[in-house]
Amino acid sequence: xxxxxxxxxxxxxxxxxxxxxxxxxxxxxxxxxxxxxxxxxxxxxxxxxxxxxxxxxxxxxxxxxxxxxxxxxxxxxxxxxxxxxxxxxxxxxxxxxxxxxxxxxxxxxxxxxxxxxxxxxxxxxx
Numbered sequence: 001x002x003x004x005x006x007x008x009x010x011x012x013x014x015x016x017x018x019x020x021x022x023x024x025x026x027x028x029x030x031x032x033x034x035x036x037x038x039x040x041x042x043x044x045x046x047x048x049x050x051x052x053x054x055x056x057x058x059x060x061x062x063x064x065x066x067x068x069x070x071x072x073x074x075x076x077x078x079x080x081x082x083x084x085x086x087x088x089x090x091x092x093x094x095x096x097x098x099x100x101x102x103x104x105x106x107x108x109x110x111x112x113x114x115x116x117x118x119x120x121x122x123x124x125x126x
Contacts, residue, residue: 025081
């Protein structure tokens, strides 16, 4: 049950590793709850080197803003640093009356997207 390396140098997880991974929110993010079904996330941007000069000169944004839809909000709220990806899938299964298999691929993809955007980190058991 070893993870494999992809061509781009990113770790590729097995299905079992993905299911037992624990998503943890980035501590730099601030949340703005807009009702029960929408969250807006604000992640500070860091400009380095010459980019910091351009950020100052052209008044580039200081934060990346991400608005989550109702399902994204449910997943975000469930990322408590203790619940596994399988636990996230189970929440979606129960709330939206879907099968585990129906939800699995979508949640895997959604969590991968959150990781790539720097919004969450995955703690993977080896």
